Amino acid sequence: MADQDTVGDTSGSRLSTREAADRLGVKPETVYAYVSRGQLTSRREPGGRGSTFDAKEVDALSRRGSRREPSGSGGELTVRTGITLIERDHCYFRGVDTSELAAHYDYEEVAEWLWTGEMRRGIRFTAPAEALAAARRAVQALPEHSGPMDRLRVAVIAAAAADPLRFDLSEDTVLDTARSLVPTLVDALPSRTNAEPDDGSLAPRLWSRLTTARADTAALRVLDAALVLLIDHDLAASTLAARVAASARAHPYAIVSAGFGALDGALHGAASGLAHRMLHEVLERGSAAAVVADHLRAGRRVPGLGHRLYPGEDPRAAALFALLENVPEARPTLEAARQVIATTARHTELHANVDLALAVLTVSAEMPAEAGETVFAIARTAGWIAHALEEYGERPLRMRPSGQYQGPRPPQPLP
The missing domain is CATH 1.10.230.10 (Cytochrome P450-Terp, domain 2)
Structure with a gap:
């Protein structure tokens, strides 16, 4: 019986099934479900009557928010995150009201702070020449009727192909990728004006790709605030898709592609x-x-x-x-x-x-109807990267719910 498992190691570093279940706040049967899903490792001690578990591994699993039945048990999938809180008609990034952030900082500053915890005033993101050239060639090869979201989707794939180090998931490399990918996506879109903005900030560059209307300071302030406010919004469909990809250790370009895929649905991005x-x-x-x-x-x-x-x-x-x-x-x-x-x-x-x-x-601002979705996609790219950074620190492939089979029971005759 599961509740009769004993501890084979009296040093305290190993836990019985019952002790592990108590620490996780689940049933003993669920502990074995975590083992089968790769979230825990078990060991049978010589002469022992049951499995034992490493106490540090159990505690780490508890901290990561897996204190729940696996989703196949009927409960909702819950993911602990330190990025966004939505509470009482307010939205907070890392505990700070997003409206306040949008009022005092620009998009690049908030994105950098969300990724690193450091507020770097005046930071500007720049696109690497090789990645930008590849993205622009891919965008230019699309049919004339292609919309901005079509262009963003191929731009991120082209930028990934131009980056041979994209599989390096160390934090510093992922951060460098994030800082270069966002401006690559913006600058890969064809400009509607003849002149590039002087200060190199992201909002004016994006504005010039969405409309020919003059960009005054007040209008650019709205666009920049929109970019900040749309960076993240808890586990929206596209963000969950990004975290699933990150759980499988996809590289940052693939994370953003996964987000774009979910965003393409009529009930989300459009x-x-x-x-x-x-x-x-x-x-x-x-x-x-x-x-x-x-x-x-x-x-x-x-x-x-x-x-x-x-x-x-x-x-x-x-x-x-x-x-x-x-x-x-x-x-x-x-x-x-x-x-x-x-x-x-x-x-x-x-x-x-x-x-x-x-x-x-x-x-x-005389922008096309797809402009709002484009602003949303560019803004949310920073949020998807933030969630990927968080997910890279979790156990790989933990986002693996169990299916509830509803088909005919075997054995069935060969069709």
Whole structure:
């Protein structure tokens, strides 16, 4: 019986199954499930009646957040992380309010701080010449109708092919890759203007690739704040995909590719594009009521409203709306968004989310509908790398839920 396992080593470095289960807060049977999944190693002592476990390994597993039944038992997969906390209509990066971060620091500074814990004022990311050249060649080879997300997807693959050291997962190398990959993705997109920004910061360079409209200081401030606010948002679908890839020890380029794959779904990355098109229609028709009515009549959700993690207004939307107030060109679109919120509130209590605020920026800056998804993808790249760094410190392949087989029971006749 499992509860009769004894300790064969009286030094205290080995634990019985019962002792290991008590430390992990699980059933003895679950300890053996962890062994079968590669999360623990067991040893049978000579003359002992059961398996024993290394106490340090058990404690490390407990600290990593595996104090749960394996997901096959019916519980939800839980991953401990020190990156993002969403609590009481606030979002925090490492305990700091994201709205405050966006108000005081730019994207590159926050990304560097999130990766290393060090706030380096004025840091700028630059793309290596060879990786950028490869990414640009790949992007230029795409069909004319290709969108910015198509270009980002091939750019990250081309950049990976140009980096022979991409399989080096040491922390310093991963950090160097992160600092070079983000600007490579931005600079690989074709510019819509003739001049590159002088200061080399990321937001102006991204702006020049999304619109031909003039970039004044207030508008660039909104874009940079959006990049900061969108860096991470707990274990969203794309972030979970990135962590699964990191658990398998994929290199950082593959981590970002995994994130792009999940982001491509209509329920994740494309949400701001739907809000963009809706606001365009409100401005063209001059009536939010008519547009909202069309959505409700067709049984569609009104884009840009409601978020499952925020009972009230998405704090990221509130921060961007406040900054958009300072952009004169954005005021008509901002008013259209507020009309959508007020009109929908007559039927159901839904608050603005970040997709609506992002759509106000993209519409008012004459960007294409896909621009919001592009901003989201560039911003979230830093978050995926942060999660990869965290996951690289965990036991490999720990993200391996058990399937619950629902097919015919064997033996079945040969088809």
